[in-house]
Amino acid sequence: KNQVEQSPQSLIILEGKNCTLQCNYTVSPFSNLRWYKQDTGRGPVSLTIMTFSENTKSNGRYTATLDADTKQSSLHITASQLSDSASYICVVSLHNQAGTALIFGKGTTLSVSS
Amino acid sequence: EAGVAQSPRYKIIEKRQSVAFWCNPISGHATLYWYQQILGQGPKLLIQFQNNGVVDDSQLPKDRFSAERLKGVDSTLKIQPAKLEDSAVYLCASSLVLSELSEQYFGPGTRLTVT
Numbered sequence: 448k449n450q451v452e453q454s455p456q457s458l459i460i461l462e463g464k465n466c467t468l469q470c471n472y473t474v475s476p477f478s479n480l481r482w483y484k485q486d487t488g489r490g491p492v493s494l495t496i497m498t499f500s501e502n503t504k505s506n507g508r509y510t511a512t513l514d515a516d517t518k519q520s521s522l523h524i525t526a527s528q529l530s531d532s533a534s535y536i537c538v539v540s541l542h543n544q545a546g547t548a549l550i551f552g553k554g555t556t557l558s559v560s561s
Numbered sequence: 562e563a564g565v566a567q568s569p570r571y572k573i574i575e576k577r578q579s580v581a582f583w584c585n586p587i588s589g590h591a592t593l594y595w596y597q598q599i600l601g602q603g604p605k606l607l608i609q610f611q612n613n614g615v616v617d618d619s620q621l622p623k624d625r626f627s628a629e630r631l632k633g634v635d636s637t638l639k640i641q642p643a644k645l646e647d648s649a650v651y652l653c654a655s656s657l658v659l660s661e662l663s664e665q666y667f668g669p670g671t672r673l674t675v676t
Binding site: 451478479488489490491492493496498536538540542547548549551552553554 | 565601602603604605606617652654659660661662664665666667668669670672
């Protein structure tokens with residue numbers, strides 16, 4: 448069964464600290480992995496997209512890693528800011544003869560406090 | 562450039578009533594998606610359009626949900642009759658092309674509460 452599991456479910460950190468969010472997936476055939484940021488009451492916004500051959504991709508203070516062998520990804524946030532408080536969703540794309548489908552994780556809710 | 566527009570932003574209805582949501586994708590985007598996001602979960606794809614044709618509606622509860630994109634631009638999603646479990650945020654997204662690497666741009670969503 449195609450699934451995306453994220454951990455932790457929620458996280459509270461102090462402003463300025465770093466944190467790492469985890470994503471494990473069992474999706475086949477794998478096409479790419481995406482991380483989205485979803486602010487409360489808003490739609491998700493793409494942070495990174497990584498294909499099978501990419502190990503790491505950065506977007507400002509956000510760095511995503513991908514280990515296609517172990518089917519794990521992480522999102523590292525450096526020097527957190529209050530505006531980083533949001534839900535971070537891991538999304539794995541599969542592509543087969545039927546087309547492309549996105550499998551969403553449930554997200555990790557990050558709260559950054561001052 | 563303008564983003565994906567959705568309306569209304571909030572809707573409260575009683576069970577067994579009908580409701581419709583509207584989505585205007587980013588100009589020029591051929592692919593349009595409707596997602597259902599239940600509180601505490603990730604979005605679930607309901608239906609995907611390529612221009613005015615349906616690409617994937619395998620997870621759309623067709624006995625009560627319907628969607629159309631008649632002119633290949635705006636789209637409406639309808640629920641008739643609504644059930645309590647339909648309470649969720651309904652997200653519309655669009656992408657320029659139908660590709661496995663296409664970036665999807667999401668609208669702000671419509672929060673539906675069924676009482």
